[in-house]
Amino acid sequence: MSKILIYPTNSLVLADLVDRFGHEPLTIPQEIRKKVTSVGLDSPPLNITPEDPKIGLKYAAVEVPSGVRGRMSLIGPLLEKADAAVVVNDPEATFGCMGCARTNELVNFLIRAKKIPMLELPYPTNEDDARDFVYKIAEFLQSSEVLKHE
Amino acid sequence: MSENVKIAQLSCGTEYSGIQPEIEAAAKQVNAEMVFADVDYDDIARIEKDFGLEVASPDLKLLMARAKSIVDGKTDVDAVFVATCFRCAEAALARSEVRRYIYEKTSLPVISYSFTERTTSGTLLTRMEALTTMARRKSLLARERQTGLTAGIDSGSTTTKCVIMKDNEVIGTGWVPTTKVLDSADEAFNTALESAGIKQSELDALGTTGYGRFLIGDKLGADLVQEEVTVNSKGAVFLADKQKGDATVIDIGGMDNKAISVHDGIPGMFTLGGICAGASGRFLEITARRLGVEITKLGDLALKGNSKNIEMNSYCIVFGIQSLVNSLSTGAKPEDVAAAACYSVAEQVFEQQLQEVEVKEPVIMVGGSSLIAGLPKALEDLLHVEVHIPKYSQFIGAVGSALLVSGLVDTSKK
Known part of the structure; x- marks a missing residue:
């Protein structure tokens, strides 16, 4: 079983796919509801304190907005554990969403810099693309570059 | 207990910055409640087209969708608080445009703020107090005459x-x-x-x-x-006899600055600066001390000088003053140094605060610093408008x- 970082880290679809292929998804679990009533789209069910953005300084300098560093205090440790990553670009918010484009840019860069196996996919917009999307993820999760970490 | 006020929070990053509890604590102290406009994902999906601003961050789209929900009357609130992370350029654009949108399309009082993880409820309290006063006490604020x-x-x-x-x-x-x-x-x-x-x-x-x-x-x-x-804007339009129509009130204080858009004597948009001492009256006090003149004489001295003769490399109260001291050591005239100090403070207020409010004439400058003549003169040069100093402005x-x-x-x- 490999540790797979999924991005967006709160995507239930991605987490389920990774789990089905016998790997451990690294996620920030969140229940996505039809109505948005919380502070942000990716509001965590966690007690984030002003100390967390300071922990995020390990991943981003002080001139980086505090919201990015607060997110990095959670995502950074997941990234450190990751053997591989599946990243979906420009997803709909209902699929999973990190709320902040600057965090997306930084996380994608850090995954690439870590040089772990990485699958980057655009979010599918029709049924054929969706089938292809699932097929590519399945293929990646069964590939030797991912399985070698087991 | 005063009437409960519902403040709509339009924000990006408050929760991951760890300051959401601070915002709610500040609101609670003034018997207000932060509320979030209820929007559908469809509203978020089309908001860039509806609002006209394209942003990459989904939470900024949510912020704009919530603003539209308020303007469309789908969310019933008494005031609006717009907040995004300090140092995020995309968020600064959205924050500024949403604040303007709320101000122009509704009669709700609105304030915007850029925060870091160091923002506390104490920092936010005065802002929340002003916001709730505008929502709660409109009849009191409409008062134009003092009686008794x-x-x-x-x-x-x-x-x-x-x-x-x-x-x-x-x-x-x-x-x-x-x-x-x-x-x-x-x-x-x-x-x-x-x-x-x-x-x-x-x-x-x-x-x-x-x-x-x-x-x-x-x-x-x-x-x-x-x-x-609240009191400074009321006092300013009262003393300047500009109680009807638009006005802008500027107060450069010893520790913080206020820039307030006023309409018919009631404050609308406002900003409170307080992070940098280089943009405060304290900067002028230190300059006066260094020049060996009373603070009350600094302004007249500045009027005789030319700020352009002094090279200032920093707005900072430490390094900016150092520039002034260096100028003196190379033979600069004290009047030029006084003028440069006034211009430095005025320029910072202009760049950092006056962009956040609608500057509409008449511009009324108040507070003790308004009597330092070089300072309103520097503001006039920057704004290209006449700056009014009412009698008793220091009071x-x-x-x-x-x-x-x-x-x-x-x-x-x-």
């Missing part, structure tokens, strides 16, 4: 001011440096009473404002304890307090 015999005390970070007003006129003043808050208030109060020739027992009511407002208000049994944004908070508290006296009598 009232006093106002303004406990500022540098000086404590007091005025006694009777039948719409200032009849006594007191102005002392702030040392111990209560002692300074007593001294300013007694001086004002003495100059007015009345006793405290004769007063109909007392209002307090400024940093020490709660402490002084408690001790003296004030009838109105009010933050500076602005005290006048605003005395004016507003007289409204409470009338109400109780009726």
Whole structure:
């Protein structure tokens, strides 16, 4: 079983796919509801304190907005554990969403810099693309570059 | 207990910055409640087209969708608080445009703020207090005349001011440096009473404002304890006799600055600066000390100088002053240094605060720093408009307090 970082880290679809292929998804679990009533789209069910953005300084300098560093205090440790990553670009918010484009840019860069196996996919917009999307993820999760970490 | 006020929060990053509890704590202290407009994902999906601003961050799309929900009347609130992370350029654009959108399309009071993880409820309290006052006390804020015999005390970070007003006129003043808050208030109060020739027992009511407002208000049994944004804007339009139509009030204080858009005497958008001492009256105090002149003489000295003759490499109260000192050591004229100091402070206020409010004429400058003539002159040069300095401008908070508290006296009598 490999540790797979999924991005967006709160995507239930991605987490389920990774789990089905016998790997451990690294996620920030969140229940996505039809109505948005919380502070942000990716509001965590966690007690984030002003100390967390300071922990995020390990991943981003002080001139980086505090919201990015607060997110990095959670995502950074997941990234450190990751053997591989599946990243979906420009997803709909209902699929999973990190709320902040600057965090997306930084996380994608850090995954690439870590040089772990990485699958980057655009979010599918029709049924054929969706089938292809699932097929590519399945293929990646069964590939030797991912399985070698087991 | 005052009436509960619902403040719509339009924000990005508050929760991951760990400051959401601070925002809610500040609101609770002024009996307000932060609420979030309920929107559908479809609203978010089409908001860039509807609003006209394209942003990459989904939470900014949510922020804009919530703003539209308020403007469309789908969300019932009394005031709006717009907040995004400090140093995020995309968020700064969205914050600024959403604030303007709310201001232009609704009659709701609105304030915007850029935060870091160091933002505390104490930092936000004055802003929340002003926001809720605008929502809660519109009838009081509409007051244009002072009636009866009232006093106002303004406990500022540098000086404590007091005025006694009777039948719409200032009849006594007191102005002392702030040392111990209560002692300074007593001294300013007694001086004002003495100059007015009345006793405290004769007063109909007392209002307090400024940093020490709660402490002084408690001790003296004030009838109105009010933050500076509200009282300064009321005091400014009253003293400048600009109570109808638009106006912009600027107060460069010892510790923080206020820039307030006013319409018919009621504050709308406002900003409170307070992060950098280089943009405060303190910068001018240190410059005056370095030049060996009284702060009261610095402005006239500045009027004789030319700021362009001095090279300043920093706005900072440490490094900026260092630039001024270096200029003096290379033979610069003191009047040029004084002018450069005034221009430096005015330029920072112009760049950092006046972009956040709608600057509409007349521009009224108030507070002790308005009497440093070089400072309003520098602002005039930057804004290309005439800057009005009303009589008693240094007593602005005290006048605003005395004016507003007289409204409470009338109400109780009726």
